[in-house]
Amino acid sequence: MLRPIFVAAAFLATTALPAGAQEQTVAVTLRPALDRPSTTFEGWGTALAWFADVTGGWPAAERERLADLFYGRDGLGWTIARYNIGGGNAAGTPPYLRPGGAIPGFWRQPRGTEGRDWWRADDPAMWDWSQDRRQRWWLDAIRDRVRVPIFEAFSNSPPWFMTVSGRVSGADRATDDNLRPGFENVFATYLARSVAELQRRHRITFRTLSPMNEPNTDYWFAANKQEGAHWSPARQAAMIDATDAALRAERLTTVVAAPDETNSVLFLSDWSAYPAATRARIGQLNIHSYGTIHQTGVRDAARAAGIRLWMSENDAPLDRDPENVEGMASPLAMAEHIVLDLKRLEPAAWVFWQAVEDLSTRNGAKGSNWGLVKADLRAADDAAHAIRVTRKYWAMAQFSRYIRPGDRLLAVDDLDTVGALSPDGSRLVLVHVNPGLNPRRLLPPAGWRGSMVVTDATHNATCVAGMTAPARSVATLVLHRGNPPSLPCRRAGVSTVTEDRDFAP
Structure with a gap:
């Protein structure tokens, strides 16, 4: 999720040759390893949080255009979507999360109840399936555009009443676990039941469920602007076990994805602490690539365990590159990052973080180059929304339009090149x-x-x-x-x- 990217700002989009100057062309021989066994690629996609919670309520023409840009046959041709099961703060909590970040949960608190011990999963009156209609619009839009979509559900935080702090943004201290002790089974039931009901209502299948996001970090604290929760490796293992059991109890084919760690160093630390029985309950390994150290170690862990590996979240604008829809600095940084991820992780999928980011429209201040499309995410639903397609979008098109599901990734001896064979x-x-x-x-x-x-x-x-x-x-x-x-x-x-x-x- 949103955090600084450790990319050196060597030179930005302003880099240019003197007038009339022309650099000499360099020859580069490309040698793909056509006969080397490698990963069969499943596709490209995005997390729907948080932009879907905003744009799913926009006028039909605008939201349909966005869905076509990402999932249409004349757009990026993406086939993967990660749906965020919201935790949800208590009713009456003053708004403090970023635009789109307040994903509502599917729980309902009965009148007259107080404290945090009122919720019962077996009571239909305590579920509210009318929630999160805007993000759910995207489930239908993707289902109707993609021949064989792959859906993953993921969670950033338990609902407020299952947390220690009473906030979905984290514990009071960023290094403390925020799920209440002993609540793994309760939270797992909440997630599994949500998956089952969403599948039924939207006529889709969630292949995987990821119960934690970037768990073993110091990103998540109560005053944060987005949902998040810290999980120690031991609590992660307990949650993985509970989630697998809850999915089986619901008789779902959905399997557990984990740990969705922020980088490979922390992934390996988490993985090394899991008992063998916990590892056996994981159907897909998810890694974010907000750091590139030890990526081949993650690749090897997945291979040794015989578990499919996804690069499940990244956005890679150039650090300190101010918002520039037409500039090439951030598109090049993102493209180079994708190439290195595919070469070092050899993942079965590469999934973008948030396809639409907030456009700088207030106070004349320049924002960042996060996102592939920029739009005013703070405007009212019924307002006109300027949609700006950036050159990062077109850089992504260079990959996703041509490296397609079913292609086999190829090793290429040139550091700046990635290959795929039909x-x-x-x-x-x-x-x-x-x-x-x-x-x-x-x-x-x-x-x-x-x-x-x-x-x-x-x-x-x-x-x-x-x-x-x-x-x-x-x-x-x-x-x-x-x-x-x-x-x-x-x-x-x-x-x-x-x-x-x-x-x-």
Whole structure:
């Protein structure tokens, strides 16, 4: 979730050559390991918190446009969504969470009850399934756009009455666990029952349920602006055990995903503390990549355990890069981060944090470059909402439109390139990031021919002639053996799709 990104601000979008200057082109040979066994990729997506809680209540034309931008066949072609089961603060709590951050829970407190010990999961009167309609609109929108969607449910915090502090934003001290002692089974029942009911009401399937988010950190404290909770490794293990049991009690096919740790160092610390029986109850390992140290250790832990690995949350704008919808500094930082994540973690999925972030519209102050689309998240539902598509969106398109579910990730000997091969071996995709000032002439492996798509300061995922990646660009080579078939081309958001497999979700 939102926190500083440790990326050096070496040079920003203002970097430019003197007038009339032209840097020499450098040749880069790309050698993908076509025969090396690797991960079968499942797709790209986003967490729906918190932007979905805001935009799901916007006028139909605006929210439909956003859904098309991310999940439409002419958009990013995403196939994965992470739905946030809210905890929810007590009624009457003065608003203090960030826009969209106050995700309502599915509980109802009966009149006349006081304290925190009133809730009973087996009492239908204590559930309120009318809650969270805005985020839930997105479940239907994605279901209707994606042929085979993958849904994951996740939790940031227990409901207020299950917490020590009485706040869903964390304990009074950031290093204290905030779930009340002995409440693992109660909270697990709340999550599993929510999954079951949402599945029934929205005609979807949650493949996984992640009961904790970035648990072993010092991010979460009572005065924080978002939901969160600290969990020691021992409490994590108890919660994983309880969640698995609750899902089985509901007779769901949903399995536990964990630990959704913020970086690989903490992931390995958590994982090393889990008993063998707890590890066996995990159906998917989730890691966030807000740090890149020890990523191959996480990859190896997943391989050794035989458990699918997701990179389940990241956004990577360049540190100290002020909001700039057209700039290339943050798009390049994000693209380079994606390449390294795919090379080092070799995950089955790469999931963005929050696709829509707040646009700087007040006081003239510049915000950040978080998000792929910027919009005024503080405006009233019935207001007109300016929707600004950033170049980060187009940089993401360089990956998600071409590396598709079912493709096999490939090792490539160039540090700035990631590769993927289609299931039948006929289609090779190479995504290359050129962050420097020299154009790069990309040399694909012998026998492969095709087209190149580019995002840079003047192109938005546009087909260009040749195989030279301009300076400060993200370039995607779409290659076939021998003579390639007619390939799809994108120009500034206008689609000329000719192959269903390339972009159909």
